[in-house]
Amino acid sequence: MEKFTVGIIVSNHFGVLNRVAGLYAKRGYNIDSLAVGETDDPKYSRMTIVSTGDDYTRNQVVEQLKKLQDVKMVVLLENDKSVSIEHMLVKLKLDNESKAEISEFINSYSGNVMDFGEDFITAEISGNAEKIERFIKAAKEIGILEICRSGLISLSQGKNAW
Amino acid sequence: MKLSGAEILIQELIKQGVEIIFGYPGGYVIDIYDALYENTQKINHILTAHEQGAAFAADAYSRVSGKVGVVLATGGPGATNLITGIANAYLDSVPVVFITGNVAVPMLGQDSFQDIDIVGVTLPIVKHSYVVRDVNDLQQTIIDAFEIANSGRKGPVHIDIPKDVQKTACEYISDKANKNILKIEDKNQDICLAGINEAVKLILNSKQPYIYCGGGVTASNTGDELIELSKMLGAPIGMSMMGIGAVPGSYELNLGMSGMHGRYASNMTKSEADLIIALGIRFSDRATGAASKYSNDTKIIHIDIDKAEIGKNIYTDVSINGDLKEILPKLIEGLKKEKLIPNKKWIEAINSHKKQDNKPKNDDFSPENIINSISNHFDKNTIVTTDVGQHQMWTAQYYGFEKPRTFISSGGLGAMGYGMGAAIGACFAYNKKRTLLITGDGSFGMNLTELATAVSHSLPITIILINNNSLGMVRQWQTLFFHKHYSSTTLDRRTDFPALAKAFGADGIVVSNLTELDKALTNSPVDSPYIIECKIDIDEQVLPMIPPGVGVSGMIL
Numbered sequence: 001m002e003k004f005t006v007g008i009i010v011s012n013h014f015g016v017l018n019r020v021a022g023l024y025a026k027r028g029y030n031i032d033s034l035a036v037g038e039t040d041d042p043k044y045s046r047m048t049i050v051s052t053g054d055d056y057t058r059n060q061v062v063e064q065l066k067k068l069q070d071v072k073m074v075v076l077l078e079n080d081k082s083v084s085i086e087h088m089l090v091k092l093k094l095d096n097e098s099k100a101e102i103s104e105f106i107n108s109y110s111g112n113v114m115d116f117g118e119d120f121i122t123a124e125i126s127g128n129a130e131k132i133e134r135f136i137k138a139a140k141e142i143g144i145l146e147i148c149r150s151g152l153i154s155l156s157q158g159k160n161a162w
Numbered sequence: 163m164k165l166s167g168a169e170i171l172i173q174e175l176i177k178q179g180v181e182i183i184f185g186y187p188g189g190y191v192i193d194i195y196d197a198l199y200e201n202t203q204k205i206n207h208i209l210t211a212h213e214q215g216a217a218f219a220a221d222a223y224s225r226v227s228g229k230v231g232v233v234l235a236t237g238g239p240g241a242t243n244l245i246t247g248i249a250n251a252y253l254d255s256v257p258v259v260f261i262t263g264n265v266a267v268p269m270l271g272q273d274s275f276q277d278i279d280i281v282g283v284t285l286p287i288v289k290h291s292y293v294v295r296d297v298n299d300l301q302q303t304i305i306d307a308f309e310i311a312n313s314g315r316k317g318p319v320h321i322d323i324p325k326d327v328q329k330t331a332c333e334y335i336s337d338k339a340n341k342n343i344l345k346i347e348d349k350n351q352d353i354c355l356a357g358i359n360e361a362v363k364l365i366l367n368s369k370q371p372y373i374y375c376g377g378g379v380t381a382s383n384t385g386d387e388l389i390e391l392s393k394m395l396g397a398p399i400g401m402s403m404m405g406i407g408a409v410p411g412s413y414e415l416n417l418g419m420s421g422m423h424g425r426y427a428s429n430m431t432k433s434e435a436d437l438i439i440a441l442g443i444r445f446s447d448r449a450t451g452a453a454s455k456y457s458n459d460t461k462i463i464h465i466d467i468d469k470a471e472i473g474k475n476i477y478t479d480v481s482i483n484g485d486l487k488e489i490l491p492k493l494i495e496g497l498k499k500e501k502l503i504p505n506k507k508w509i510e511a512i513n514s515h516k517k518q519d520n521k522p523k524n525d526d527f528s529p530e531n532i533i534n535s536i537s538n539h540f541d542k543n544t545i546v547t548t549d550v551g552q553h554q555m556w557t558a559q560y561y562g563f564e565k566p567r568t569f570i571s572s573g574g575l576g577a578m579g580y581g582m583g584a585a586i587g588a589c590f591a592y593n594k595k596r597t598l599l600i601t602g603d604g605s606f607g608m609n610l611t612e613l614a615t616a617v618s619h620s621l622p623i624t625i626i627l628i629n630n631n632s633l634g635m636v637r638q639w640q641t642l643f644f645h646k647h648y649s650s651t652t653l654d655r656r657t658d659f660p661a662l663a664k665a666f667g668a669d670g671i672v673v674s675n676l677t678e679l680d681k682a683l684t685n686s687p688v689d690s691p692y693i694i695e696c697k698i699d700i701d702e703q704v705l706p707m708i709p710p711g712v713g714v715s716g717m718i719l
Contacts (some may be wrong), residue, residue, distance in 0.1 A: 022285050063470035069290040069310060
């Protein structure tokens with residue numbers, strides 16, 4: 001059982017997310033993350049869905065998605081043939097002594113401070129899944145107040161679309 | 163020309179060639195019924211007793227005629243009553259367009275009176291669906307809906323039209339062209355020649371080939387090609403329930419249905435085959451049994467129009483995705499170049515299995531004899547509809563179907579109650595000629611109110627009600643697998659069916675032997691439904707049976 005990522009171009013209108021998510025739900029395929037947004041053409045949106053399954057599941061997901069009328073294109077984004085990134089906002093607990101230390105910690109992950117106060121700091125971190133997980137693990141030591149992940153977004157490598 | 167949404171709908175339906183709609187009026191479709199009122203010469207609307215009956219009628223109408231069925235219902239309960247019918251069309255890949263009215267757009271989702279997000283409810287059981295929020299989109303939506311329903315792997319499409327959209331006028335373009343909205347998967351594709359070559363190779367290496375025929379053969383109208391293939395290879399044909407009728411039952415190498423209640427020869431032959439050529443079939447659990455029990459040495463060629471079906475339920479050695487109507491001629495052409503020698507020993511083995519199916523019969527009033535009598539009585543164009551349960555399996559096993567689209571039954575969904583609505587739809591598709599409904603006391607009880615519809619339209623539907631005073635299929639499982647705990651399956655209903663028929667304005671009779679049955683079949687009126695009740699023993703079983711999870715070795719004879 002491995003994680004796999006599909007990129008999907010869908011019609012940009014209401015109910016489409018339901019159809020796509022419903023297809024995963026119907027067969028009991030869990031969605032690990034889902035990111036969706038309009039493309040350069042407002043008629044279409046692009047989704048990136050990360051899910052877990054074997055070759056059979058992967059193949060079924062792709063073929064079943066292709067059957068949906070609102071789905072225009074589906075592509076499996078293999079790890080070694082795609083570029084992926086995830087964004088995360090994290091609110092960390094702060095005490096005065098640790099302020100400088102934590103700023104440095106965020107910097108070491110090329111993160112940005114988005115907001116701060118006497119006793120908290122909100123950082124933005126981007127990166128691949130491995131980097132995000134590593135940050136979360138370290139941040140737990142400091143104390144996480146709140147966390148929000150965008151879900152992975154992904155494009156194929158090279159010049160060609162798809 | 164400016165028309166209201168309701169008028170656009172009706173004009174476009176007429177343009178799509180729709181001659182008949184099954185439906186039920188209500189508050190949110192009054193405008194559409196008003197537009198229908200003006201067009202009764204062009205579109206015949208059949209009012210049923212319940213929306214579910216309308217859905218089943220349109221489904222069966224489509225199965226018999228090959229055309230797209232159309233259903234019209236109001237919002238809320240009218241729409242929710244369609245759900246079983248939509249699911250039925252979905253699981254058996256029947257092209258039906260379901261049209262529902264709904265509350266006005268500003269009221270949608272406000273929990274207004276009869277406000278149900280019916281498109282949300284039906285999402286997992288439609289091929290596609292629409293909520294038309296702007297009357298300017300309506301005409302194109304209808305055109306697209308028909309094209310989607312009737313292309314590729316066919317299926318139900320649902321259009322929800324809020325009441326204000328029906329009332330609003332907009333420009334109607336009477337010669338609007340199709341926009342070519344089909345998915346690539348549903349368009350004619352270049353058939354993969356490599357797949358055909360590989361299939362030819364596997365066939366040449368096979369000594370014991372078996373052709374496994376599904377509903378896709380009927381949908382693609384390729385029964386003749388199938389027989390040609392069968393004769394070339396000396397390969398028997400077995401079928402899923404949905405495949406019944408695609409090839410004449412009298413064809414010597416047609417072994418009939420296989421699967422859980424399949425015929426002995428069909429199942430044994432399939433289990434002994436070294437190659438299964440599966441055509442227009444999806445290897446459902448009921449038809450296939452335990453996929454793990456298939457021999458590892460058996461090769462499988464799978465040809466289907468739906469690419470997602472390939473490898474879904476069973477591993478295949480060679481697969482070709484596309485329309486059988488294009489692929490089979492190419493496959494046959496490829497095989498004609500080769501030297502094919504049908505294996506005599508294989509045919510002998512099959513013939514010996516067939517002896518088990520053709521055991522001499524006594525003339526008692528058994529289900530098998532009842533079905534045989536009915537089969538012998540009617541010409542082979544007669545449409546036979548069934549409900550779901552033991553009587554359905556007996557019909558599938560013993561009725562001699564010779565023509566495609568004459569056996570109309572709820573396959574994938576197994577919806578009890580299908581029969582009465584289906585018989586009405588089938589009868590209309592068959593020009594109101596004699597149509598049969600073979601049903602059971604359980605199933606008939608579910609939608610017998612549709613007798614009223616059949617009476618209103620003077621439909622000559624002969625209803626053979628096989629009455630065992632129980633929900634026989636479940637009882638059979640309770641007998642075999644649940645220590646004879648007959649939990650809620652014994653029907654102590656004491657319904658007087660002939661009297662019931664009379665109350666509906668029809669007639670009926672109870673028969674207790676084959677002679678009386680035959681006489682009653684002859685006496686069925688030409689302008690009214692007629693119930694013939696056949697009382698059988700409560701413990702009659704559908705055999706053979708392969709219990710779930712075991713192979714043919716576990717077949718109960």
